[in-house]
Amino acid sequence: MEYQAFIGRQPIMDVKQQIIGYELFFRHSADAQSAVIEDEVKAYSSVLMSTIGDMDMQWLLGDKLAFINVNEAMLTSEFLELMPPKHTVLEILRSVTPSDAVIARCNELRSLGFKIALDNPHLMSDSHPLLQCADYIKIDIQSINPADIAKVFNQLNVGSVKIIAEKVETDKQFEDCKAVGFRLFQGFHFARPETFTAKVINASFDSVLNILNIVSQDADNKDIEAGFKRDAALSFKLLRYINSVGFGLSCEIQSINHALTILGRKQLYRWLTLLMVTAGENSTPPALMKTSITRGRLTELLGESYFEKHDRDNLFIVGVFSLLDAILKMPMEQVLEKIQLPEAVTEALLTREGIYGPFLRLTEACEDADNQKILELAELLQYDAEKVNECHMAALAWVETLGI
Numbered sequence: 479m480e481y482q483a484f485i486g487r488q489p490i491m492d493v494k495q496q497i498i499g500y501e502l503f504f505r506h507s508a509d510a511q512s513a514v515i516e517d518e519v520k521a522y523s524s525v526l527m528s529t530i531g532d533m534d535m536q537w538l539l540g541d542k543l544a545f546i547n548v549n550e551a552m553l554t555s556e557f558l559e560l561m562p563p564k565h566t567v568l569e570i571l572r573s574v575t576p577s578d579a580v581i582a583r584c585n586e587l588r589s590l591g592f593k594i595a596l597d598n599p600h601l602m603s604d605s606h607p608l609l610q611c612a613d614y615i616k617i618d619i620q621s622i623n624p625a626d627i628a629k630v631f632n633q634l635n636v637g638s639v640k641i642i643a644e645k646v647e648t649d650k651q652f653e654d655c656k657a658v659g660f661r662l663f664q665g666f667h668f669a670r671p672e673t674f675t676a677k678v679i680n681a682s683f684d685s686v687l688n689i690l691n692i693v694s695q696d697a698d699n700k701d702i703e704a705g706f707k708r709d710a711a712l713s714f715k716l717l718r719y720i721n722s723v724g725f726g727l728s729c730e731i732q733s734i735n736h737a738l739t740i741l742g743r744k745q746l747y748r749w750l751t752l753l754m755v756t757a758g759e760n761s762t763p764p765a766l767m768k769t770s771i772t773r774g775r776l777t778e779l780l781g782e783s784y785f786e787k788h789d790r791d792n793l794f795i796v797g798v799f800s801l802l803d804a805i806l807k808m809p810m811e812q813v814l815e816k817i818q819l820p821e822a823v824t825e826a827l828l829t830r831e832g833i834y835g836p837f838l839r840l841t842e843a844c845e846d847a848d849n850q851k852i853l854e855l856a857e858l859l860q861y862d863a864e865k866v867n868e869c870h871m872a873a874l875a876w877v878e879t880l881g882i
Contacts, residue, residue, distance in 0.1 A: 484856070485867045486847020487874070490545065490642060490664045493656060495763035499543030499567065500874070501664065503847040542878070543567050545595060545614075550574045553583055563591030567614060572597050576607040584611040595642075600630050612639050616664070619655060620645045628658045635659065666846075683754070683806070685709035690750045691818045693743060702746075703734045712753075719749060744791055751795050752880075755805060762805050768877060770805065773841050774798035776873035780859070780866070781837045789833075795819070796826045796834045797841055844870050 486503035545567045552558065553574065568587060574580060584594050588611065595614035598621065602608075609615075615634050622630055635641055643655040646665030655663060689705040689712075706713045713734055720737045738746060755762070755770050777797030778790050785793065799819075803810040814824055825832035830839050836855055843851035844866065856866050 484844070484847075484849065484852045484863050485870050486844060486849075486852075487870070488664055488666075488845075488847070489765050489769065490543070490662060491765045492663075493661055495765045497542065497765050497768055498662065499545055501545040501547075501569070503547065543593070545569050547571055547597075548574075550580065553580065553587075558587065558592075559590065561592075563587075567593040567595050569595040569597055569614075569616070570608065572602050574608075576602075576604060581607050581611065584608070588613075598644075599634065609634075609636075609639075614640050614642055614662075616642045616644045618644045619651060620647075624654070627655070631658050631660065682709070682711065685712050686750055686753050687817050690747070690754070693747050693750065694818050694820075696743075699735055699738050702738055706734045715753065716749075744787070748791060748794060751798050754802065755798055766801060766804060769845070770798050770801035771880070772873050772877045773800055773838075773845070775876050776841045776844065776869055777834075777837050779869040779872055780840055780861075781834070782869075784837075784859075792820060792823050793834055793837055796823050796838050799823075799827055800838055800842075840866070 487500045488503075489497045490499045490501060491497050542565070544561075544565055546561075546569060548558070548568045549571050550573070553568070553570065558568065570584075588594060593613040594608075594611045595616060596608055596612045597616050598618050599609060599612070599615060600617070601621065617627070617630060617634070619627055631641060640662055641660060642662040642664055643651075643660040644664045646652050646655060646663045646667045648667055651665075652663060652667055685705065685708060688708075689702060692702050692705055706716060716734065716737055720741060741749070751774070752771060755767050774794045774797035777800075778794040781790060781793040799813075802813045806813055810827055814827065819827075822832050822834055826834035826838050829835065836858055840852065840855040840859065842848075843855060852866065856862070
């Protein structure tokens with residue numbers, strides 16, 4: 479059987495919910511709980527290297543880090559040294575025995591510029607020797623009685639080590655961990671709101687919604703221009719965007735009408751979609767904003783070989799808008815009442831069905847590292863692991879170029 483390993487990823491963020499890195503998961507089969515077993519280390523390594531081996535070129539990480547799970551076989555493998563050391567944190571699994579050889583190898587890798595993370599050392603029978611090598615320590619807060627979290631944190635918070643609270647799933651857990659002293663966090667809390675409360679959509683959102691609706695009705699440029707003129711900040715953003723270096727224009731665009739002509743309807747629609755997510759940037763956690771935009775790009779890339787340009791634009795919108803309920807803190811049905819979208823887009827957002835549904839579901843499965851679902855959906859769409867992983871990394875790279 480051909481070797482298949484899919485990438486999953488989860489953001490790691492700071493107190494301000496800015497993403498500082500991603501944990502990348504590699505699973506060799508749907509039911510694999512550990513990253514890899516010994517006799518597959520070679521195949522695992524080749525997937526790792528072919529996917530992110532030249533990360534400096536393919537994935538513009540900036541100062542972002544890639545956290546990668548390693549077992550003993552991976553740790554001793556020379557393949558690791560092909561990774562860009564400055565961007566790579568090697569997360570040592572609890573199954574690794576801290577032998578003299580392992581400690582020596584950790585020190586060697588650190589001297590090359592790699593960082594070492596320990597996975598819940600408080601649950602290891604003998605983690606002490608490894609603690610000397612740790613740059614990061616992860617604490618799974620679900621594995622500890624809440625009353626003991628501070629105690630474990632204080633025991634491990636020694637020297638310059640950075641401690642990450644893992645499996646943060648509710649707002650209360652996030653706040654409690656901050657109070658204990660954690661400054662780095664990982665978990666599903668940032669993309670999944672627990673409760674929805676009535677929320678007034680702010681002026682920016684309102685303006686964007688209004689213009690999106692006008693654009694989707696194929697209105698004249700003068701009507702669209704009028705919509706922009708009602709929101710000075712929005713007009714400024716449009717002109718700043720179109721005068722950015724990305725367009726390579728020889729003259730500065732100074733009127734909204736000229737900007738709309740240069741941009742074209744499809745590009746305008748896509749830009750407004752992005753703006754929906756970033757308009758509430760004062761209240762939207764950056765990690766949530768970035769996740770939604772990554773979803774848009776990944777959903778679009780996954781559908782590239784299936785659809786024409788117009789449908790690919792819709793796929794982008796499906797991905798970005800799939801987190802609008804979390805961003806606006808209101809049920810998706812209510813969000814969609816305020817915006818006129820094509821029926822197939824609405825269907826995908828509400829039920830994950832229809833022509834766009836499978837692509838959004840595959841995107842969400844990649845995000846959650848849900849191995850069973852990834853395999854099922856990839857098979858349904860006749861994709862192999864290489865194709866899915868290529869799209870996944872390309873989406874992350876693209877979002878980094880936006881500078882959001």
